[in-house]
Amino acid sequence: MSLRAVHKRYLREFIPAMSAYVMLILLYGVLMPRTESLPLRVLLAVLPLLPIMLVIRAIVRVIRDQDELERRIDLEAIAIAAMATGFGYFSFGFLLNAGIGLKVAPAAVAIWVMPCLFGTFGLAKLLVARRYRSHE
Template identity: 75%
Template sequence: MRAVHKRYLREFIPAMLAYVVLVVLSGFLLPKTASLPWRVVLAVLPLLPIVLAIRAMVRVLRDQDELERRIDLESFAIAAMATGFGFFSFGLLLLADLGWQVRGGAVAIWVMPCLFATFGLAKLLVVRRYRHHE
């Protein structure tokens, strides 16, 4: 594994672990907190490690070689379109009033994790395609 990818893992994994801890903590404390300013702080607290994860992603993208950068950018484009299409489709189905009761916040909170997951899947497919063309 190249140094750029080792650095990425050293930055990304702790950020994601902190995100999980803060999401759980926020979810546990929000219903028990009456003060509006504290509720706002608790609600946005998980954003801090996400900013660090995004920073790690941008740094690894910037420091990769041209082929790795091309693979990641293509993977990100596929992931962005697939995630956007999925959430747009879900929104259209919600507008059809199918009887589903879904709060907007419950949908919105899943956009970033879905984008990250579809990026991982897209990258597997893109890397596989590039290997078959060698």
């Protein structure tokens, strides 16, 4: 199965941006504990956000340029992922407030929201696409 031009462009945009993100997040992990200067700490914290903005741009562009069925599948998957991720974090917050014994730093929780959203989107897309294929 050959990729359409819109999906080739997506991969050309997504792979370098995600590779840059991985490199910057590794750099963040190594340098942040060793950095005392607040401006440098802020710079280290913000740098990984730049390639994520490019990833988001690639996702929006591929959705915009897909055919109607692909767009519908992606938008349904995004809705499912947003609700599932939001519900999961909402529930986790209530459980933490109930004192379930976990000691989790708020920053550790917050930093995982977007990766969880992206991962949930991938799973939801597989399920939604499978449902549409079974109706063909």
